[in-house]
Amino acid sequence: MKQIDFIQNGTVIDHIKAGESFKVLEVLQMIEHISEGQCKVMIGCNFDSGVINRKDIIKISGGFLTQKEVNQVSLIAPRATVSIIRNSRIIDKYKLQVESELHNIIACRNPNCITNVESMPTRFHTLSADAGEFQCHYCEVIMEKEDLRFV
């Protein structure tokens, strides 16, 4: 069943847990070529899914993500899949994976953390990818999904 329009070139982020696509859009909004209107973004919510019951889906026509951007999306939608489409064909498809250590991807929520005082890269340990819990390597504060702020 066709749920949203096919795209000829671009990226499809599928199997986003229902309701979380808006948070993913916040990440995509920071990406220049997407936010500046060079590509069309389609969003579908609450579709049936055999894999995760109900899912959201985002299609970016004419837009591709860097590895860092993919890593950022993975923190919000750890079970999503990404497909790269060229000339209407899927040329690459993979499941997102949250790295066990995050290097300079998110900022620490603790204003008194050394990473917010000194100009230095951040580092986090993933405690639970599904629950979205990450511990700062330096100040040991635990971040939850709502706290995530990208570097």
Add this chain to the structure above:
Amino acid sequence: MLSSKDIISIKDLSREAILNILDTTDLLLDHETKHETMRGKILATVFYETSTRTKISFNVAMKRLGGNVIGFSHLKNSSFLKGESFYDTLKILEGYCDIMALRAPWEGAARYAGEIVQVPVINAGDGANQHPTQTLLDLYTIRRTQGRIDKLKIGLLGDLKYGRTVHSLLLGLGLFNVELFLISPKQLKIPNRYQRYLESREIRYHQMPDYREILKELDILYVTRVQKERFADEIEYAQLKDSYILTRAELKGVRDNLRVLHPLPRVNEIATDVDESVHAAYFEQAKYGVNVREALIYMLMKAGKGES
């Protein structure tokens, strides 16, 4: 021996590493005059905020080992206010010393320092995060006064919600087979994540608002201060504050081996008449702070690149 070149967080230490540190402390304490192992070595006490007792304790530890001490003791005495980065200051000091004790108002500063410099770093307190030498001296005092840590009944009294010292001690005690009595007003109960930690370690613990009901059962009572500013309601504080003052009269009938510990400074939570009691161990505990820091300097220098 220690697995890391630094002492940053109690979480990094295994039970074996902790016991190793306590054994070395015993060794140094019982053969005090024989150790001049740090002759010609320099400890830098890099203190971005004032902590007089901790700094003096590190100074004495290094001097007892025959070494020398340099350093600064306040942010305003560092070049930080001139705009120098923490990184640059540490890289410069690294060239001047063989080992560092770092106190900083920023959480995570010690972990970062350990990554920047090659010399061993001892965390002497990083903001609200960790103060591992305090926990090690607490554990040392418990073992020194009781002969063991396992199978003890230990009461932790006071502000269990915000107290960094208590949280850190709890992580250390979680590596031993102890029974804990967590005594606090309901507003200052131990946070859930520490309860989960104790459960994961299968540590028996009980929560209660008053120590009097279990005082006679305890081997150790670790007292901390209940601070007024933690209460939104002043009346509530006024009602509570006197119920958390340990007096000598209350120590009648307790176990002979009971020892009362306190990280100090004390305000009024232990009445001064307790000081003369055989059960008071808090000044002894402060004294052991030097011995434990001696052991850490000795072990890190022996293991690390600090030893030439």
